Amino acid sequence: MQGRxxxxxxxxYSPERRxxxxxxxxxxxxxxxxxxxxxxxxxxxxxxxxNLALSHPFAGELANPRQMTPYTYAESPIxxxxxxxFGGGPVPGAPLPxxxxxxxxxxxxxxxxxxxxxxxxxxxxxxxxLDLTPVLLQPGSEAAELxxxxxxxxxxxxxxxxxxxxxxxxxxxxxxxxxxxxxAGGPT
Amino acid sequence: xxxREVETVYxxxxxxxxxxxxxxxxxxxxxxxxxxxxxxxxxxRVCSRIDxxxxxLEA
Numbered sequence: 001m002q003g004r005x006x007x008x009x010x011x012x013y014s015p016e017r018r019x020x021x022x023x024x025x026x027x028x029x030x031x032x033x034x035x036x037x038x039x040x041x042x043x044x045x046x047x048x049x050x051n052l053a054l055s056h057p058f059a060g061e062l063a064n065p066r067q068m069t070p071y072t073y074a075e076s077p078i079x080x081x082x083x084x085x086f087g088g089g090p091v092p093g094a095p096l097p098x099x100x101x102x103x104x105x106x107x108x109x110x111x112x113x114x115x116x117x118x119x120x121x122x123x124x125x126x127x128x129x130l131d132l133t134p135v136l137l138q139p140g141s142e143a144a145e146l147x148x149x150x151x152x153x154x155x156x157x158x159x160x161x162x163x164x165x166x167x168x169x170x171x172x173x174x175x176x177x178x179x180x181x182x183x184a185g186g187p188t
Numbered sequence: 189x190x191x192r193e194v195e196t197v198y199x200x201x202x203x204x205x206x207x208x209x210x211x212x213x214x215x216x217x218x219x220x221x222x223x224x225x226x227x228x229x230x231x232x233r234v235c236s237r238i239d240x241x242x243x244x245l246e247a
Contacts, residue, residue, distance in 0.1 A: 048218030058226055 004113075004131065006184030012078040019076075034062070078164070078182050080156075085168035089148035096161045099143040106143050109135045110161060114182065116175055117155040119144060126172040132156070132179060158182060 037043035053060035079093040090097055099106040109115070111133020118124040124134040137143050139151040147155060147166075154170030155163055156178050165178035189197075208216045225234045 044214055044218050045222075047215055048222055051215060052219045052222055056223065056226070059222055 004183055008184055009078065012076055016076045079162075080165035080178050080181065083167050086148050086153075086166065089146065089166075090163055092163050092165050094163055096155070096157050096163055097146050099141075099146045101137065101141065101143055106137075107161065110157060111135075113159050114164070114179055115157040117143070117147070117149075117157060118170070119149055119151050119153055120170075123152070123154060123170055123172065127175060130172075130176055130179060131183075132175075156182070 033042060034046055037046045049059045049062040076093060082091045096106065101109060114132035116127050116132050116134045117137055118134055119137055119139045121136055124136045127134045147153070150168055152169040153167060154175060155166045156175055158164045164182040167174055204216070205213055228234060
């Protein structure tokens with residue numbers, strides 16, 4: 001407890017985990033249906049998926065209930081809408097993917113609180129004074145490709161390593177506002 | 189697909205359906221449907237084809 005978050009943040013906890021819980025329920029019933037097909041149609045498709053998975057791995061995903069996949073908090077009130085300028089990569093609310101960065105891993109570079117992943121040294125410097133850890137990554141690096149980031153892009157990453165917001169062309173002010181939304185539960 | 193190509197597929201299916209035998213025909217066709225769907229990578233289109241293929245089965 002550091003006393004930095006606003007009261008509104010508490011109200012975001014339930015919507016985030018409610019979505020994740022419903023996801024777990026949906027996966028559990030999918031899993032049960034796969035283990036014990038209720039009708040001949042379900043059984044035939046189950047057998048087909050298992051048999052096909054011997055030669056084609058994509059079919060095996062049908063057997064994987066994916067309960068271990070982190071939930072994307074896209075509906076959370078403290079997750080920013082996505083920037084449509086991105087052509088792919090993880091959306092706000094999704095967990096930050098892992099990438100190799102200069103002999104280590106992206107996750108090793110995250111700060112103790114919020115982290116701003118930047119690709120422009122000037123932007124990283126402009127974040128001085130904000131309550132976050134700026135991490136400068138190279139444009140064109142593995143991380144940049146994974147994040148579909150251009151030289152002016154930035155990702156704001158939460159302490160739980162889910163993405164709070166991202167911008168294809170970031171400004172220090174946009175990052176400041178998103179940080180306020182993420183910690184206070186509303187713009188300040 | 190040209191008519192000739194449709195014919196090639198038709199023949200390959202007929203021969204393979206005979207080769208796999210009656211006990212495994214359904215399984216084979218279900219696998220084939222999953223494989224072709226994966227290639228097509230268009231779930232709404234596959235679902236509408238599923239509905240179309242289910243038409244007139246009693247005719």
